[in-house]
Amino acid sequence: MLIEILKTVMDALRSLFRSRAVLLTENLVLRQQIIVLQRSVPKPRIRKRDRVLLALAARIFGEVARVRGQ
Helix, strand or coil, X not given: CHHHHHHHHHHXXXXXXXXXXXXXXXXXXXXXXXXXXXXHCCCCCCCHHHHHHHHHHHHHHHHHHHHHCC
């Protein structure tokens, strides 16, 4: 049990220091998955909870970008 917790903590710390190239690659893969999904699903319905989540994410990331000066 302790080893599993330690491994989880180490994985979390390692993910904090991933290189920019790895993050860009992950972003490209996720974008490709979205493109494939859009081809297979005509037009998904956006529910109210989806809109709330997107609005919260935009507000949070907007604050982070503003604080970082981007």
